[in-house]
Amino acid sequence: MNYDYLTNVRPENMERITTPALADAFIEEQVAALRAQIGSGKVLLALSGGVDSSVVAALLIKAVGDQLTCVHVNHGLLRKGEPEQVIEVFRNQMKANLVYVDAVDRFLDKLAGVADPEEKRHIIGAEFIRVFEEEAKKLEGISFLGQGTIYPDILESKVGVKAHHNVGGLPEGLNFELVEPVKLLYKDEVRVVGKALGLPDSMVYRQPFPGPGLGVRCVGAITRDRLEAVRESDAILREEFAKHGLDEKVWQYFTVVPDFKTTGIKDGKRTYDWPVVIRAINTVDAVTAQPAELNFAFVQKLVARITAEVPHVNRVLWDVTPKPSATIEWE
Ligand code: XMP
Numbered sequence: 509m510n511y512d513y514l515t516n517v518r519p520e521n522m523e524r525i526t527t528p529a530l531a532d533a534f535i536e537e538q539v540a541a542l543r544a545q546i547g548s549g550k551v552l553l554a555l556s557g558g559v560d561s562s563v564v565a566a567l568l569i570k571a572v573g574d575q576l577t578c579v580h581v582n583h584g585l586l587r588k589g590e591p592e593q594v595i596e597v598f599r600n601q602m603k604a605n606l607v608y609v610d611a612v613d614r615f616l617d618k619l620a621g622v623a624d625p626e627e628k629r630h631i632i633g634a635e636f637i638r639v640f641e642e643e644a645k646k647l648e649g650i651s652f653l654g655q656g657t658i659y660p661d662i663l664e665s666k667v668g669v670k671a672h673h674n675v676g677g678l679p680e681g682l683n684f685e686l687v688e689p690v691k692l693l694y695k696d697e698v699r700v701v702g703k704a705l706g707l708p709d710s711m712v713y714r715q716p717f718p719g720p721g722l723g724v725r726c727v728g729a730i731t732r733d734r735l736e737a738v739r740e741s742d743a744i745l746r747e748e749f750a751k752h753g754l755d756e757k758v759w760q761y762f763t764v765v766p767d768f769k770t771t772g773i774k775d776g777k778r779t780y781d782w783p784v785v786i787r788a789i790n791t792v793d794a795v796t797a798q799p800a801e802l803n804f805a806f807v808q809k810l811v812a813r814i815t816a817e818v819p820h821v822n823r824v825l826w827d828v829t830p831k832p833s834a835t836i837e838w839e
Contacts, residue, residue: 516662516691524694531705538571538689549651551653557711559713563690565654566707567689568687580609581611584735616732619632620730622729622730632723633720652685653687656688656690658698659691662691699712726764745814754806762787784818784825802826
């Protein structure tokens with residue numbers, strides 16, 4: 509393999525990493541390259557628990573061990589169990605230096621009463637950088653910043669599809685040299701490498717998850733109780749999809765809780781509670797998407813569990829709209 513890490517261009521003859529042996533060769537080569545780049549320096553990495561940053565963390569741990577400090581910011585918009593998994597895998601199993609920042613109140617306070625989707629996204633992004641900068645300033649002698657940039661991020665930034673946060677966007681006031689060991693890899697290759705590095709399947713094969721997290725699925729102004737309804741219904745959905753082998757067949761699936769209530773009935777009494785919307789879609793590139801054809805008995809099982817187990821929910825809707833006209837996410 510012959511990587512050109514200076515020009516951000518994947519060489520045409522670079523073999524696609526599809527097997528454990530190819531992944532091992534990549535890992536060996538990257539570990540050597542990371543050691544050469546970093547020397548005895550210190551590296552900082554924002555670790556979300558998503559596949560890209562997790563693979564970069566695992567590579568850096570292998571290459572430079574405790575010269576790496578990972579910062580995991582819990583903004584309160586992560587899925588059920590995710591912050592715990594980051595701590596378990598990286599602090600307990602891989603023995604990484606992991607700074608866990610509980611910023612839940614900080615984010616939710618800033619978001620209180622904000623209904624506009626773009627403003628919500630902006631607040632979440634800006635606050636994330638602020639929290640990360642604060643943590644970086646507490647640490648001494650850091651000269652490198654690890655990033656989970658992957659090749660599609662570079663390609664999409666180049667053609668103007670999206671200004672990806674990983675490309676060219678260093679937090680202001682921080683003068684770090686970038687360390688981007690997977691920047692020439694496609695997503696499927698990152699997963700093969702992650703598997704070879706020993707990361708758990710639930711991390712390696714994780715479905716796409718928006719940066720603003722559950723915040724864009726708690727439609728309108730976020731409240732803590734409605735956010736919990738999103739998180740709990742999402743956890744039930746993921747559990748049932750996995751139990752029925754659908755996690756390998758459906759590209760993305762999640763729940764949304766809109767900010768209106770309707771009438772229902774529970775234990776013979778009238779309720780006035782939220783609906784949960786199920787969204788399950790298939791796509792190749794997320795540019796267009798089709799609803800997944802779920803078995804109706806399976807959908808009814810989801811309805812039964814969600815209405816029985818999630819507080820303040822009395823109704824379940826199934827969104828079968830393709831993209832377009834709808835987007836995949838509701839905001
Ligand atoms: P839409 O809703 O635009 O989503 O059809 C397309 C894909 O992108 C994901 N998505 C995001 N990913 N930051 C991200 O990193 C975001 O703000 C964001 N919004 C949507 C979405 O989950 C879907 O896979």
